[in-house]
Amino acid sequence: MVYSAVLRNGEPKGNNCGSYKRSVSLKGSRNGSEGAWGILWILCAALAVFLLIAVSPVSAGEQVMAGNPELSAHIVGTNEFSPGDDLSLQAEIENTGLNEFMIVKSGIISPGDLSSTAKQLTVTLGAGDAPLVVKADPQIAGDLPASQSATEAFHITVNKYAPAGVYQLPVILNYTYLYQANQEGSETLNYQYKSVNQTILVPIHIKPQIEIAVSDVQADNLNAGIEGYVNLTVKNVGSDNGQNAVVQVRQSQDSPLVPTEGSNYIGDFPVGVVTNCSFRVTVDHDAQQKTYPLDVLVYYKNYEGDYVDSPIETVGVPVGQKVKFTMTPVDASMSPGGKTVLTYQVQNVGGTTAYNAEARISAIVPFTCNDDTSFLGTIAPGETRTASFDITADSxxxxxxxxxxxxxxxxxxxxxxxxxDPLKANIQVVPPFNPVNLIGLPALIVILLAVLAAAGYGAYLRWFKPR
Incomplete structure (x- = not known):
């Protein structure tokens, strides 16, 4: 028997065995000696046993004669994504290669690698023509034997304004495999490997959805501590024609802007359509004069008939300075036990108009308010009004x-x-009127003496002057 075995992948393999024929011709009569036949069979059996003993090894080697890696790839889980998605995509690589047949024979060395194993496998995910970004380096999967699989994760971000459709992502596989193993002598096996660069396209589906762009933001009487309006111009720049659409605004995290009327029904909202909406918003009292975020979205019925929210678009809304007043005394002094009308100048130093304003004070000891409220009317920023209060001081x-x-x-x-915000109405209690305190005692005596002298001289002229 002649034997030849070369392990090659992708090429014809075979076990070329020489043919063996045996032809026996016996001529003679049936009267031949039966003893001769017995001797012949004994000799043949002995020869067969001898040959088996001579050629049979203690242990046999084996060689796989055919097989190579057969790799495929697919996405684990859903392959449907939405514009703006930021996620981890799982790609599974499966090796369906087979070892087709094996030879076991003495005198050959068993290879350490199988030809169906993909060795040093590296997996790379590309974007192709899909509107997304792959934020991951090539992943090293190592050796992948036949009938096994490996899963690698890739971080991807879909473009916010990605058009809907089906796209093909290239999965690039780089690996080597055992192509040929040649035995040289009784103790040496020469390995030959081949490198493979394989690209597999896996499909993904980017779903249609509404994406909004807010092109204009206007604040109407929107100041800290009060309520006003936010006017928005909103456009559908996505890929879905929304039905029964409602434009909504929501508070953005800890923003001081809190919608009190945050929905605006617009009905059908096809791609490319622009709509103007107005929303009523309250601004926190502690807000500063600056721009704050406000979330905008659309709630609508999509192409599948489901009601969904569009991705949120955050816009900046300018907030004006809150209403602020100062109170300056004009005539705000009185004596103990006195009763008077105190007047103050109230000025609007804030950023918006105050309507139907009225000033109010709270009396403290030793005062009593006979009238603690003063109507001021409408005060625009920078304007001043006079407030008057009827006050009595304890004696x-x-x-x-x-x-x-x-x-x-x-x-x-x-x-x-x-x-x-709280204000202070300053008031001064002064001593009662006293001339001595005004001009001093010596001057008062002089004045009194002068008055008496004048009075005495007048009496003299009237009664004692000779006629």
């Missing part, structure tokens, strides 16, 4: 400066009532 009031608590109540342009 035992200490002579010094006092400060009474005051505030201004007002309404905004939407007729919501607000109260200003």
């Amino acid at each position: 035992d009031a200490t002579v010094k400066d006092y400060g009474m608590d005051a505030e201004v109540l007002y309404r905004d342009s939407l007729d919501n009532q607000f109260t200003s």
